[in-house]
Amino acid sequence: MAQPDIGTWRPETLAVHQGVFQDTAFNSVTTPIYPSSTFAFERVGVHKGFDYTRSGNPTRQALTENLASLEGGVAAWATCTGMAALTTTAFLFRTGDHIVAGHDIYSGTIRLLDSVLPTLGVSTSFVRMRDPDEVRRAIRPTTRALLVETPSNPMLNLVDITAMVAVAREHGLLTIVDNTFLSPHFQNPLAMGADVVVHSTTKYLNGHSDVVGGAIIVRDPKLAERLSFLVNALGTTCSPFDAWLVLRGVKTLACRMEAHQRNALAVARWMKKHPRVLKVYYPGLEDHPDYTLACRQMRGFGGMVSFDLDQGKLPLDDLFGKLKLFALAESLGGVESLIEHPWTMSHASIAEETRIAAGISPNTIRMSIGIEHPDDLIADLERALGPVA
Numbered sequence: 137m138a139q140p141d142i143g144t145w146r147p148e149t150l151a152v153h154q155g156v157f158q159d160t161a162f163n164s165v166t167t168p169i170y171p172s173s174t175f176a177f178e179r180v181g182v183h184k185g186f187d188y189t190r191s192g193n194p195t196r197q198a199l200t201e202n203l204a205s206l207e208g209g210v211a212a213w214a215t216c217t218g219m220a221a222l223t224t225t226a227f228l229f230r231t232g233d234h235i236v237a238g239h240d241i242y243s244g245t246i247r248l249l250d251s252v253l254p255t256l257g258v259s260t261s262f263v264r265m266r267d268p269d270e271v272r273r274a275i276r277p278t279t280r281a282l283l284v285e286t287p288s289n290p291m292l293n294l295v296d297i298t299a300m301v302a303v304a305r306e307h308g309l310l311t312i313v314d315n316t317f318l319s320p321h322f323q324n325p326l327a328m329g330a331d332v333v334v335h336s337t338t339k340y341l342n343g344h345s346d347v348v349g350g351a352i353i354v355r356d357p358k359l360a361e362r363l364s365f366l367v368n369a370l371g372t373t374c375s376p377f378d379a380w381l382v383l384r385g386v387k388t389l390a391c392r393m394e395a396h397q398r399n400a401l402a403v404a405r406w407m408k409k410h411p412r413v414l415k416v417y418y419p420g421l422e423d424h425p426d427y428t429l430a431c432r433q434m435r436g437f438g439g440m441v442s443f444d445l446d447q448g449k450l451p452l453d454d455l456f457g458k459l460k461l462f463a464l465a466e467s468l469g470g471v472e473s474l475i476e477h478p479w480t481m482s483h484a485s486i487a488e489e490t491r492i493a494a495g496i497s498p499n500t501i502r503m504s505i506g507i508e509h510p511d512d513l514i515a516d517l518e519r520a521l522g523p524v525a
């Protein structure tokens with residue numbers, strides 16, 4: 137089947153088509169799954185583009201072409217988890233190198249930077265990335281990269297990517313951005329000058345809570361060469377079946393992200409009026425401290441809403457016990473709404489003082505707003521929290 141000219145396609149079209157139509161045997165309109173671990177050579181030194189699935193696979197290549205186009209990169213890699221994407225990226229650094237990262241990023245990333253990389257001689261300083269001067273002060277002669285997560289998990293603080301890129305360039309550093317929370321539908325860090333984008337595709341890119349995966353996307357061919365080597369050497373690629381699931385999910389990314397956002401905004405506005413809710417965190421609310429930055433840097437506000445519950449008025453178990461639509465579960469970005477308690481669940485693995493410094497308290501609740509009807513979601517929350525007035 138002829139490959140159309142993609143130069144003029146918009147992201148919604150790329151998500152459906154890019155990398156997908158590769159089957160010249162039967163012209164299937166979806167990407168076939170090639171579960172083969174190995175591919176026969178025609179003769180020594182000659183094969184049809186693939187030799188061994190850890191190194192390359194046609195189904196996974198369809199996904200990576202798709203993701204590279206959505207993020208505006210020259211190359212992408214699909215890894216077996218989001219942490220595998222971050223771990224592979226971390227191997228860009230060597231003993232003695234130093235990283236500066238946001239203080240309120242995902243707990244698993246903090247664990248990697250704080251408890252694993254030091255065993256390889258790579259250290260990290262965690263700073264408030266809202267303030268470029270604080271980032272500048274943390275930079276040492278050995279610093280090699282800024283690691284940005286925006287919006288952050290779970291407090292939904294934003295980091296100004298353009299400002300971070302400017303600081304990084306002043307000091308010759310790489311800018312790495314975890315774009316999991318917004319997906320390429322709402323934010324493109326490479327277009328703002330970042331060097332590396334990482335994703336947990338487990339979340340919005342797949343969008344159906346039925347696979348764990350990750351992705352790395354870059355815009356510099358030299359960096360692409362190094363990452364191709366690392367992904368293969370470390371063996372962090374994902375299976376063909378998982379790649380196929382994520383590719384199927386990506387095709388509906390645009391419609392899902394718009395629905396997540398519409399619902400999240402409705403829920404956040406309703407929660408703000410609630411007497412049992414102390415504070416709502418959502419970058420789409422006009423009184424969010426980063427609202428202006430959100431409007432400049434993002435094309436949408438995303439589907440994550442966090443809030444502080446007044447546990448004096450409603451104990452946690454009463455809230456979670458009465459909800460019927462929201463499942464009490466970690467993870468996020470799927471079509472179904474989830475709710476969780478970061479203090480004891482997603483962020484329990486990091487030190488209490490780190491959680492407190494990030495603004496997480498025992499009252500903090502994180503919601504991943506799904507694509508159900510917003511009235512049903514609000515009715516479910518009302519059943520648990522009680523009426524607004």
Ligand SMILES: Cc1ncc(COP(=O)(O)O)c(C=O)c1O
Nearest residue numbers: 217218219242289316336338349
């Ligand atoms: C922002 C962010 N980055 C990375 C990860 C790690 O992804 P995974 O669980 O797919 O390894 C997560 C997981 O929740 C996340 O929220």
